[in-house]
Amino acid sequence: DTAVSQTPKYLVTQMGNDKSIKCEQNLGHDTMYWYKQDSKKFLKIMFSYNNKELIINETVPNRFSPKSPDKAHLNLHINSLELGDSAVYFCASSQHPPLAGGPYEQYFGPGTRLTVT
Amino acid sequence: GQQVMQIPQYQHVQEGEDFTTYCNSSTTLSNIQWYKQRPGGHPVFLIQLVKSGEVKKQKRLTFQFGEAKKNSSLHITATQTTDVGTYFCAADNAGKSTFGDGTTLTVKP
Secondary structure, three states: OOOEEEEOOEEEEOOOOOEEEEEEEOOOOOEEEEEEEOOOOOEEEEEEEEOOEEEEEOOOOOOEEEEEEEOOEEEEEEOOOOHHHOEEEEEEEEOOOOOOOOOOOOEEOOOEEEEEO | OOOEEEEOOEEEEEOOOOEEEEEEEOOOOOEEEEEEEOOOOOOEEEEEEOOOOOEEEEOOEEEEEOOOOOEEEEEEOOOOHHHOEEEEEEEEEOOEEEEOOOEEEEEEO
16 A cells, blocks of 8 residues: 555646646555655755644745645645646655654655656 | 755665765754665655764664764665665755755665
8 A cells, every 4th residue: 555645647748738646645644745756866855744733834935725624635736837837746655743852753655756747 | 955965876785795874064963864876766764863962873873963963874784685775864954955966875785
């Protein structure tokens, strides 16, 4: 069974389009994340949700809007796509949000490779 | 915000040589985690260190957390071709997790 799944795996689209990426976890975790990994492999957190509540919102253009319909799902909608949005987007989940001294290893999905042309 | 510096960015070794990647922070960390990402894959959790001066081993991998909880290292003894990938540290401080820029290891057979 896949613990954290994402769809689609690949997404090729033109500038200006709107697209969504979906993520689901079957681990019973309370916290989910979206990360962006650029061509240099730098991994940057974008958003984090705990029990459907937004707890981390990094400096991300407001064209990116996460939505968590329930704690097992975290989707990412991107409006007006730009060339610079091309990257691999990873969804992840952890049992708890980062807490001092507490275990919260993150389980990553397989990633969605977004290419904007 | 908190920054975690990870060095080196790249490391090329001959199979059988050792490898070390270092993670440094200017602030005291609550804990630190290490992840491995194989080429074309996704980050996979390796270990979490919590205590000052903690040392943990997983077969040929040795993880250390500094006494001041501001730095950590991952050492691989006698690398194998299966060790190739990018190794990330992830540091937690006051409830926020930040990933280092990663060290990409290539191993020449």
